[in-house]
Amino acid sequence: MDNKTKILECSLELFSLHGFNSIGIQDIVDKVGIKKPTLYHYYGSKEGLLQSLLSEHFKPFNNAVRQAADYHGDLPKTLNEVAFAFISFAKDNKNFYRMILSMSFDPPESITLKTVTPFLTEQFQLIEELFIKASNNHGNLKGRHMRYAVSFIGMLNTYISLLLNEHVSLTDDLVYNVVHQFMHGIFS
Amino acid sequence: MDNKTKILECSLELFSLHGFNSIGIQDIVDKVGIKKPTLYHYYGSKEGLLQSLLSEHFKPFNNAVRQAADYHGDLPKTLNEVAFAFISFAKDNKNFYRMILSMSFDPPESITLKTVTPFLTEQFQLIEELFIKASNNHGNLKGRHMRYAVSFIGMLNTYISLLLNEHVSLTDDLVYNVVHQFMHGIFS
DNA sequence: CAATCACTATACCGGTTGGTACACTAATTT
DNA sequence: AAATTAGTGTACCAACCGGTATAGTGATTG
Structure with a gap:
């Protein structure tokens, strides 16, 4: 599975367990096994990630x-x-x-x-x-x-x-x- | 009204509007018009403040x-x-x-x-x-x-x-x- | 008067936050 | 072969977080 999809899956799991505000970008990229700029390349911001996840x-x-x-x-x-x-x-x-x-x-x-x-x-x-x-x-x-x-x-x-x-x-x-x-x- | 009570009132208003995690201690003491150690004197920690507010x-x-x-x-x-x-x-x-x-x-x-x-x-x-x-x-x-x-x-x-x-x-x-x-x- | 007390201000701490500048690579396009 | 592109890693930033060491205040108590 590509990183773009993996980011959605991992962030969903973390957000649902700990909440959007309590999870940092670092937590997500650590879980996925990537570095921050990769996430920002795909979703632009933490809010953009949430938007994509919801829709x-x-x-x-x-x-x-x-x-x-x-x-x-x-x-x-x-x-x-x-x-x-x-x-x-x-x-x-x-x-x-x-x-x-x-x-x-x-x-x-x-x-x-x-x-x-x-x-x-x-x-x-x-x-x-x-x-x-x-x-x-x-x-x-x-x-x-x-x-x-x-x-x-x-x-x-x-x-x-x-x-x-x-x-x-x-x-x-x-x-x-x-x-x-x-x-x-x-x-x- | 004394500071101890004012802290409860102001933090309730901020928490209910923005959420516990999004509000910093600094936001609360600014609104009350005091400095941080005063809040910590009364409630010990952010969690202690929440506990007092709830009970x-x-x-x-x-x-x-x-x-x-x-x-x-x-x-x-x-x-x-x-x-x-x-x-x-x-x-x-x-x-x-x-x-x-x-x-x-x-x-x-x-x-x-x-x-x-x-x-x-x-x-x-x-x-x-x-x-x-x-x-x-x-x-x-x-x-x-x-x-x-x-x-x-x-x-x-x-x-x-x-x-x-x-x-x-x-x-x-x-x-x-x-x-x-x-x-x-x-x-x- | 001296000592204690509850309370408050200044200044600071290490750690974390969301976000980024820049360089590099590998694949695709021209 | 040259140029472009998407994707990724290293290193870093200013701002903010919860929390605290220390000193000082003014009122109460011995």
Whole structure:
């Protein structure tokens, strides 16, 4: 594998474990086995490296979400597909998901939040649009698009956190259970 | 106000806005208007400052949660009281809540996560115990204490995030809506 | 009055940070 | 064969980091 790719892999592992701010360029190049100018040749700056790392993984992720969130009249089915897109991506990209989940709660003025926000906004809009379209068939959703989009993603991330920490395992019915709880609560 | 207190206030504001790692001791003492040895006299180290800052706010917070989570046979009522404890504390301590919410998603090896974890664990146990006791009256909760405790806190934090970003305002029925959604889902 | 105390200022430390100037090599292009 | 190019190593930089040795302050206590 070439150095350019190896840099992405190693920095992802280090960032997800220790955080973007706690990892120095020197840590990364040491792990890859190269010298600093090589990294700067490819990515220009630490921020540029983060940008490349994010778009590399977010593009396929958000494409999968867009496909899953395409509404065709069956809200429960669509929510299930969205949940599956999130959970299976998180399972296949544990380090990356850990990192973006962390960054999405980073302080308002941090570079990390500012860099990750556009990708998260795109996700949010896909889900919000889904609830807007579904509100034609479900009157009680009207005027609550934003709240439900946020709380649906919130619930997904809550269960994905459990998954990442291995407090719960990815069984076939996890997706079903999450969506069911979101739709009908805990009393059923 | 004395310097010792002013240090706590200023560091909270800086940490919540920029993050613990991005703020240097120099930033804090500049904002307070003192010199470094004064800060080190009171708090010994940057980590000691964080520890003091956390316990200062977490003690009253968790006491309020403990009182609210005391189960007496009415689960919806108790959940409402817990939700109120969380939401009203968050509203009165926006900077602090923003900071701990961020720290609770920090990377596994970070000092911030390790320092905040004991306080969050205490919270979690209070809520989990509530669901364990309630499962005597609600058979369908059995064996799901952990998942429900986590997802209840997760939902609270999801709505508190909205509150902190002022995407939703603290009306009288916010607490009711959150608990209702948790118990009965979005279809009711 | 002398001694102790909590507190604060000056000045400094070794180590690390993100980033770079420059030289070199090996492959590709002309 | 000459020139260009991408990629990499050596050595270095100013700025900043958390932390401290030391001395001095003014108020309290013996």
